[in-house]
Amino acid sequence: MNALELHSICKSYGTQTALENISLSVPAGSRTVIVGPSGSGKTTLLRMIAGFEFPDSGRLLLNGQTLVDSTHEVPAHQRLIGYVPQDGALFPHMTVAANIGFGLSTRGHEKQERIAELMDSVALDASMASRWPHELSGGQQQRVALARALSQQPRLMLLDEPFSALDTGLRAAMRKLVARLLADAGVTTILVTHDQSEALSFADQLAVMRQGRLVQSGHPLDLYRYPEDEQTALFLGDAVVMPARIEAGWAHCDLGRIPVNNHRNNQCAQIMLRPEQLHLVSIQTSPAEALGCRAVVTERDFSGNTCTLTVELQSHDCAQQPGRSLMVRSSGLYAPPMGSAVHVSMIGHAHVLSEA
Amino acid sequence: MPETLPAGVAEAIPPRLRRRSRGLFAGLGGAWVIGLSVLVSLLALLPIAFVIGVSFETGWARLVPLIFRPRVGELLINTLLLVVITIPLCVVLGVALAWLTERTDMPGRRWWSLLATAPLAVPAFVHSYAWVSLVPPIHGLFAAVLVSVIAYFPFLYLPIAASLRRIDPTIEDVAESLGLKPWAVFFRVVLPQLRLAICGGALLVGLHLLAEYGLYAMIRFDTFTTAIFDQFKSTFNGPAAHMLAGVLALCCLAMLTAESAARGNARYARVGSGSPREQRTVRLSAGPTVLALMLQILTCALALGVPLITLGKWLIAGGMQVWQLSELLPALEQTVLLGIGGAILTTLAAIPIAWLSIRSPGRLQRVLESCNYITSSLPGIVVALALVTITIHFARPIYQTTITVLLAYLLMFLPRALVSLRAGIAQAPIELENMARSLGRSPALALWLITLRLAAPGVAAGAALVFLAITNELTATLLLAPNGTRTLATGFWALTSEIDYAAAAPYALLMIILSLPLTGILYHQSKRTAGR
Numbered sequence: 007m008n009a010l011e012l013h014s015i016c017k018s019y020g021t022q023t024a025l026e027n028i029s030l031s032v033p034a035g036s037r038t039v040i041v042g043p044s045g046s047g048k049t050t051l052l053r054m055i056a057g058f059e060f061p062d063s064g065r066l067l068l069n070g071q072t073l074v075d076s077t078h079e080v081p082a083h084q085r086l087i088g089y090v091p092q093d094g095a096l097f098p099h100m101t102v103a104a105n106i107g108f109g110l111s112t113r114g115h116e117k118q119e120r121i122a123e124l125m126d127s128v129a130l131d132a133s134m135a136s137r138w139p140h141e142l143s144g145g146q147q148q149r150v151a152l153a154r155a156l157s158q159q160p161r162l163m164l165l166d167e168p169f170s171a172l173d174t175g176l177r178a179a180m181r182k183l184v185a186r187l188l189a190d191a192g193v194t195t196i197l198v199t200h201d202q203s204e205a206l207s208f209a210d211q212l213a214v215m216r217q218g219r220l221v222q223s224g225h226p227l228d229l230y231r232y233p234e235d236e237q238t239a240l241f242l243g244d245a246v247v248m249p250a251r252i253e254a255g256w257a258h259c260d261l262g263r264i265p266v267n268n269h270r271n272n273q274c275a276q277i278m279l280r281p282e283q284l285h286l287v288s289i290q291t292s293p294a295e296a297l298g299c300r301a302v303v304t305e306r307d308f309s310g311n312t313c314t315l316t317v318e319l320q321s322h323d324c325a326q327q328p329g330r331s332l333m334v335r336s337s338g339l340y341a342p343p344m345g346s347a348v349h350v351s352m353i354g355h356a357h358v359l360s361e362a
Numbered sequence: 363m364p365e366t367l368p369a370g371v372a373e374a375i376p377p378r379l380r381r382r383s384r385g386l387f388a389g390l391g392g393a394w395v396i397g398l399s400v401l402v403s404l405l406a407l408l409p410i411a412f413v414i415g416v417s418f419e420t421g422w423a424r425l426v427p428l429i430f431r432p433r434v435g436e437l438l439i440n441t442l443l444l445v446v447i448t449i450p451l452c453v454v455l456g457v458a459l460a461w462l463t464e465r466t467d468m469p470g471r472r473w474w475s476l477l478a479t480a481p482l483a484v485p486a487f488v489h490s491y492a493w494v495s496l497v498p499p500i501h502g503l504f505a506a507v508l509v510s511v512i513a514y515f516p517f518l519y520l521p522i523a524a525s526l527r528r529i530d531p532t533i534e535d536v537a538e539s540l541g542l543k544p545w546a547v548f549f550r551v552v553l554p555q556l557r558l559a560i561c562g563g564a565l566l567v568g569l570h571l572l573a574e575y576g577l578y579a580m581i582r583f584d585t586f587t588t589a590i591f592d593q594f595k596s597t598f599n600g601p602a603a604h605m606l607a608g609v610l611a612l613c614c615l616a617m618l619t620a621e622s623a624a625r626g627n628a629r630y631a632r633v634g635s636g637s638p639r640e641q642r643t644v645r646l647s648a649g650p651t652v653l654a655l656m657l658q659i660l661t662c663a664l665a666l667g668v669p670l671i672t673l674g675k676w677l678i679a680g681g682m683q684v685w686q687l688s689e690l691l692p693a694l695e696q697t698v699l700l701g702i703g704g705a706i707l708t709t710l711a712a713i714p715i716a717w718l719s720i721r722s723p724g725r726l727q728r729v730l731e732s733c734n735y736i737t738s739s740l741p742g743i744v745v746a747l748a749l750v751t752i753t754i755h756f757a758r759p760i761y762q763t764t765i766t767v768l769l770a771y772l773l774m775f776l777p778r779a780l781v782s783l784r785a786g787i788a789q790a791p792i793e794l795e796n797m798a799r800s801l802g803r804s805p806a807l808a809l810w811l812i813t814l815r816l817a818a819p820g821v822a823a824g825a826a827l828v829f830l831a832i833t834n835e836l837t838a839t840l841l842l843a844p845n846g847t848r849t850l851a852t853g854f855w856a857l858t859s860e861i862d863y864a865a866a867a868p869y870a871l872l873m874i875i876l877s878l879p880l881t882g883i884l885y886h887q888s889k890r891t892a893g894r
Contacts, residue, residue, distance in 0.1 A: 053796075056796070056800055057799070057800070058796045058799075058800075081799070081804075081805070082796065082799040082800050083799045083800070083801075083802050083803055083804050083805070083808070084802075085800070086802070087800060088800065089796070089797065089800040091793055091797070093793075095791075095793045095794055095796075095797045097794060097797070097798075097812060098789075098816065099815055099816055108798065108801050108803075109801030109802050109803075111802075154797075154801065155800075155801075157801070158801060158802055
């Protein structure tokens with residue numbers, strides 16, 4: 007069942023179009039991530055779901071209840087939707103406990119108990135209750151903001167780049183904590199981020215936005231492997247894109263004849279490979295003419311556990327002309343040295359991008 | 363909501379604003395806020411409208427002989443000399459004191475920094491009262507410059523010290539690593555970064571020089587303001603006074619333009635993130651330390667010692683007799699009542715504009731704000747003359763009533779309230795109000811629980827600044843107050859005019875005591891807003 011449904015949402019500020027015909031369904035209990043470069047309209051969309059902004063046209067439904075349509079609008083305070091903004095937005099004039107208890111309607115002992123319970127659930131020490139927001143670290147502030155949003159048992163949780171202010175190590179830990187916590191509570195969640203690795207790791211459902219449009223949505227692995235266009239492909243990770251001639255499930259390109267996933271018989275198209283699909287083998291160990299082609303390593307970028315190599319293909323027909331350069335990932339320790347001749351082979355199949 | 367907008371205003375509001383207003387003032391909507399801001403700003407334009415209006419009414423033929431006569435030339439030269447000599451002296455003194463207290467290890471620098479702010483607690487006309495009674499023959503340009511520098515240099519010291527505190531010290535490190543000698547670092551790197559502070563402070567000092575009446579009247583130095591006042595006393599509300607006021611207003615506008623030209627488009631923001639490092643302090647050896655201390659002691663002696671010693675002398679000489687409680691207490695009461703009334707009125711009037719400037723900044727809001735700044739830069743005497751003329755002609759019932767006095771305070775002191783209010787409202791970003799709403803609080807409740815709570819200190823500071831400005835206000839109060847009204851300032855003025863310096867001393871003392879918190883607030887604010 008779908009918890010949240012967006013139907014052709016449009017919004018513009020003056021002549022600037024912020025959102026263009028956005029439709030999206032969010033299954034109940036799922037974690038949906040909206041990812042896109044800054045300025046793509048993802049935060050506007052999130053604020054619209056929270057009720058801080060209103061669309062020019064379109065419909066918004068939560069658990070079957072209409073939140074916004076052309077005739078009426080449910081204001082933010084009646085929506086029961088939790089919201090955690092980027093900087094936490096803790097009330098600076100209230101202690102941690104008062105912040106967490108702000109949305110609770112109960113009083114006295116019962117309220118204190120609930121606050122303690124919420125603090126425990128986000129792994130905050132009970133001694134923090136009387137602290138002030140400015141006395142907390144970034145990670146602690148985010149956890150207080152999360153506990154505060156969870157306090158009223160929201161029907162939907164909105165997270166607006168909640169981890170971007172944290173440093174790398176803490177970010178991964180917080181992401182895991184939040185994912186587990188929300189899964190335990192069974193709360194449907196929408197997270198907005200511009201960080202593709204965060205998006206891929208957090209999402210059940212990934213929606214890519216660009217320039218106010220929802221470009222593609224689906225399972226993260228599907229989007230990573232089968233992006234619709236080159237921009238999406240490059241946004242979600244490094245990619246090797248090259249022109250090819252497609253014939254009966256095979257692509258003829260600079261890499262030779264390689265299998266493709268879709269059987270369209272376009273004469274010409276762009277195909278995409280992830281760098282990790284390419285493998286390098288030293289020429290000496292495999293002299294046989296296997297699938298793939300010869301290349302020379304022209305650049306090495308060593309970064310510990312991986313090494314990103316640029317190899318230049320040796321063109322088949324004309325030896326004078328420099329061949330195409332490809333990006334290949336290799337293990338950091340055993341990468342071939344600069345200038346060595348290698349053989350490029352490929353795992354899996356290439357993806358044919360749709361016409362841009 | 364757009365249906366309820368009054369016609370005319372609706373066009374002025376961008377659609378964006380109409381949409382946003384939904385969350386703010388609950389059902390009230392942004393239209394009210396905008397309407398009120400426009401109203402206040404139109405009110406602020408009254409004095410300028412007056413100057414332009416009377417010029418037209420007088421007509422070119424009568425205007426020329428009134429403006430182009432030797433007397434005006436004399437006043438212009440006096441005023442120009444005063445400005446040209448006083449401002450550079452203030453700048454030099456301000457930079458020197460600020461550098462010493464912020465960037466050196468001179469002993470007791472925190473105390474010296476407080477003491478350099480303290481002269482602000484002494485009203486300018488009390489400064490000149492002190493000098494006149496200490497050195498009775500003192501008069502003319504020299505005296506005017508001396509007392510002006512003493513009374514107004516803190517206006518430059520405060521922003522310069524605040525800037526010195528926040529300049530990124532790594533820029534100086536880089537300059538030094540590029541081979542600059544320490545003095546070259548100061549002149550080529552530090553001083554240029556103080557430009558905004560120096561321009562702003564110099565403008566403030568300049569406007570005070572043009573507007574001040576009491577200071578110069580007491581040491582018999584003629585400026586436009588004193589001349590207008592004399593003219594007003596002899597011919598009441600005649601065209602001669604009006605034309606002088608017009609020229610004075612032009613001087614103020616010229617000064618505003620000069621300042622904005624000098625300031626240019628410069629913005630000296632700190633580039634890069636992270637918290638700034640500690641400022642470097644220069645270690646002074648024995649000789650310079652003695653010199654520095656001598657400069658500080660001399661400044662303090664002139665700016666604080668002279669007024670306090672004179673006051674003490676008169677209070678002792680006057681004994682218990684000068685404490686005429688039957689006159690002092692009503693004056694205190696009048697002052698406090700006018701102060702509170704003016705503070706509340708001014709703060710309320712500033713709220714819509716401050717709200718707009720934080721929550722929906724845009725071209726409309728900038729225009730509204732500059733209306734208020736221009737008027738408040740006009741001398742009190744011009745505002746007062748405008749209100750006298752306008753009330754006589756168009757609003758007879760409020761002529762010579764407290765309402766007119768409060769209106770003058772509103773026009774003169776609105777920006778003081780505005781600055782603090784803006785800082786206060788900025789403490790409560792819209793995001794926090796949104797959070798409260800997403801946690802189930804209605805918009806009105808969110809406004810009350812979050813925004814008003816957070817903005818309260820700023821509102822209080824703004825009201826306090828206006829209150830304290832009113833307690834020391836002399837010129838407009840003298841012109842506008844209804845018969846029988848006697849504030850501390852006008853009471854003091856009446857007594858010193860009768861050369862009863864001893865009887866005036868308690869009034870001066872009360873004013874200084876009332877003003878001390880002002881100094882505290884200014885000192886605190888300059889530290890807090892150092893990041894802006």
